[in-house]
Amino acid sequence: MGKVVTVANQKGGVGKTTTAVNLAASLAAAEQPTLLIDIDPQANASNGLGIDTRQLDRTIYEVLVNDLPISEAAMKTEMPFLEVVPSHINLVGAEIEMVDLRNREMILKNALEQARKKYTYVLIDCPPSLGLLTLNALTAADSVLIPVQCEYYALEGLGQLLNTISIVRKHLNPQLDIEGVLLTMFDSRLRLSNQVVEEVRRHFQDKACNTLINRNVRLSEAPSFGKPVLLYDALSLGAKNYLQLAEEIMMRNPSL
Amino acid sequence: MGKVVTVANQKGGVGKTTTAVNLAASLAAAEQPTLLIDIDPQANASNGLGIDTRQLDRTIYEVLVNDLPISEAAMKTEMPFLEVVPSHINLVGAEIEMVDLRNREMILKNALEQARKKYTYVLIDCPPSLGLLTLNALTAADSVLIPVQCEYYALEGLGQLLNTISIVRKHLNPQLDIEGVLLTMFDSRLRLSNQVVEEVRRHFQDKACNTLINRNVRLSEAPSFGKPVLLYDALSLGAKNYLQLAEEIMMRNPSL
Numbered sequence: 001m002g003k004v005v006t007v008a009n010q011k012g013g014v015g016k017t018t019t020a021v022n023l024a025a026s027l028a029a030a031e032q033p034t035l036l037i038d039i040d041p042q043a044n045a046s047n048g049l050g051i052d053t054r055q056l057d058r059t060i061y062e063v064l065v066n067d068l069p070i071s072e073a074a075m076k077t078e079m080p081f082l083e084v085v086p087s088h089i090n091l092v093g094a095e096i097e098m099v100d101l102r103n104r105e106m107i108l109k110n111a112l113e114q115a116r117k118k119y120t121y122v123l124i125d126c127p128p129s130l131g132l133l134t135l136n137a138l139t140a141a142d143s144v145l146i147p148v149q150c151e152y153y154a155l156e157g158l159g160q161l162l163n164t165i166s167i168v169r170k171h172l173n174p175q176l177d178i179e180g181v182l183l184t185m186f187d188s189r190l191r192l193s194n195q196v197v198e199e200v201r202r203h204f205q206d207k208a209c210n211t212l213i214n215r216n217v218r219l220s221e222a223p224s225f226g227k228p229v230l231l232y233d234a235l236s237l238g239a240k241n242y243l244q245l246a247e248e249i250m251m252r253n254p255s256l
Numbered sequence: 257m258g259k260v261v262t263v264a265n266q267k268g269g270v271g272k273t274t275t276a277v278n279l280a281a282s283l284a285a286a287e288q289p290t291l292l293i294d295i296d297p298q299a300n301a302s303n304g305l306g307i308d309t310r311q312l313d314r315t316i317y318e319v320l321v322n323d324l325p326i327s328e329a330a331m332k333t334e335m336p337f338l339e340v341v342p343s344h345i346n347l348v349g350a351e352i353e354m355v356d357l358r359n360r361e362m363i364l365k366n367a368l369e370q371a372r373k374k375y376t377y378v379l380i381d382c383p384p385s386l387g388l389l390t391l392n393a394l395t396a397a398d399s400v401l402i403p404v405q406c407e408y409y410a411l412e413g414l415g416q417l418l419n420t421i422s423i424v425r426k427h428l429n430p431q432l433d434i435e436g437v438l439l440t441m442f443d444s445r446l447r448l449s450n451q452v453v454e455e456v457r458r459h460f461q462d463k464a465c466n467t468l469i470n471r472n473v474r475l476s477e478a479p480s481f482g483k484p485v486l487l488y489d490a491l492s493l494g495a496k497n498y499l500q501l502a503e504e505i506m507m508r509n510p511s512l
């Protein structure tokens with residue numbers, strides 16, 4: 001049975017998509033069958049892997065709104081052990097379309113029943129909000145990976161996210177766990193960066209990931225070539241950081 | 257009659273809050289009576305000016321959901337010509353509460369009828385989404401200022417935002433104009449940064465702001481002290497950039 005990890009944080013621009021894409025690629029490089037689900041209407045994770053979503057008619061939208069099985073929406077990528085369920089801009093309307101459905105928070109969880117058996121890891125990239133799409137991802141998940149940019153505003157928003165996670169745990173998904181809090185865009189030269197790392201490590205203890213993701217321009221260049229950083233520049237610091245994160249996640253989950 | 261400028265972009269972390277707070281402070285420094293409205297449930301703009309929103313009971317939430325006049329919610333700040341209507345975490349629920357109201361997109365526009373007369377500039381900071389809160393801000397606005405981070409994903413999302421702006425112009429607010437496209441977190445050493453600037457200037461021509469906002473750590477430190485960068489480090493590059501932006505906006509609007 002695979003593990004479903006949702007990558008979420010309602011603060012914008014903290015590295016959710018960069019983490020979902022590059023962690024998925026690193027797990028696939030370690031020959032772990034991995035599925036990446038893009039549930040953000042911006043479709044950045046899909047674009048970041050070179051997929052032009054405008055032409056597609058089998059995306060996460062059809063899975064959520066028209067009961068399309070995940071296996072029909074999953075697409076192969078350049079990497080043998082990595083498949084993707086792409087997003088689509090029409091997902092913007094899905095939150096309103098799903099509001100009146102019965103069990104509207106459970107739609108993705110139910111859709112994943114079968115797919116879980118095929119993959120060792122399923123990663124879900126979320127939009128920067130705590131609406132119905134993110135709630136579906138939190139309800140479907142075994143755990144949530146929380147990217148936190150090494151900045152002041154990113155720290156401020158953590159309380160709100162932890163609140164939402166405990167509400168989801170109480171009403172929708174009792175076994176939802178925190179996979180880890182991942183510090184991103186770390187710059188060792190900046191005092192603020194170091195302060196945020198100290199604060200997060202003190203507060204989250206062993207839930208804070210040991211791996212730090214450094215600010216590295218290769219990570220922001222790679223999506224413009226439609227590739228994860230591992231295929232764009234395997235020797236870069238960004239590629240090394242996400243390989244290390246994949247190792248850390250695999251060590252935390254030996255039974256998979 | 258004051259001018260209402262909405263600062264919007266559904267892409268997360270592009271510098272909406274940093275721009276709204278520091279442009280408002282720079283306009284106030286130029287003795288232009290300015291109101292900053294924080295319509296993001298994250299309440300970053302409110303926090304960034306040192307306001308603890310948890311204790312407040314007269315925020316933008318009461319304006320939108322309970323018809324509280326804006327003049328009752330506006331708070332004074334350390335700067336004589338700057339007032340703020342703070343946000344609150346309970347704004348998360350407002351989008352659902354407003355869905356069934358008549359003219360749900362016009363609530364903020366109607367609330368601003370009186371307030372417009374008191375201020376020369378009204379700036380509105382939006383959340384990273386195109387939901388009902390951002391739609392209210394676009395319907396209430398004379399123009400929209402679009403921060404674009406000098407990164408690939410930020411460029412990708414512009415099409416979606418321009419679509420939404422033309423839909424709002426067609427159905428809700430015929431005179432909605434683009435105040436400018438503002439390039440943020442520019443780093444002249446990075447090829448990607450320079451490519452994004454070229455692309456945006458070629459595409460938007462005179463709608464692209466002349467002012468470039470450089471990446472400058474003082475801008476990300478200032479909110480942790482509850483101050484705009486002008487009061488935190490007036491000699492910093494970040495402070496200079498936003499003063500220059502204020503001058504550019506005032507030059508574009510000589511009749512105010």
Ligand SMILES: Nc1ncnc2c1ncn2[C@@H]1O[C@H](COP(=O)(O)OP(=O)(O)OP(=O)(O)O)[C@@H](O)[C@H]1O
Pocket residue numbers: 011012013014015016017018019040044126127128184185186213214215216217219220221266267268269384407408409410
């Ligand atoms: N470690 C890093 N070093 C340098 N740039 C990075 C790093 N991580 C992310 N970026 C860049 O920062 C920007 C924001 O990252 P990303 O889009 O992954 O965040 P997000 O949380 O998914 O944003 P959103 O809230 O819009 O979904 C992107 O342009 C990305 O390329």
Ligand SMILES: Nc1ncnc2c1ncn2[C@@H]1O[C@H](COP(=O)(O)OP(=O)(O)OP(=O)(O)O)[C@@H](O)[C@H]1O
Pocket residue numbers: 010011012013128151152153154267268269270271272273274275296300382383384440441442469470471472473475476477494
């Ligand atoms: N020019 C800059 N130089 C350095 N840091 C910056 C700059 N502009 C913004 N930042 C920092 O980058 C982060 C993102 O900026 P900000 O929060 O203003 O973006 P936003 O678009 O309002 O995000 P959200 O989508 O979550 O509302 C913040 O931590 C901020 O302090």
Ligand SMILES: [Mg+2]
Pocket residue numbers: 016017018040044126127
């Ligand atoms: Mg993203």
Ligand SMILES: [Mg+2]
Pocket residue numbers: 272273274296300382383
């Ligand atoms: Mg913001």
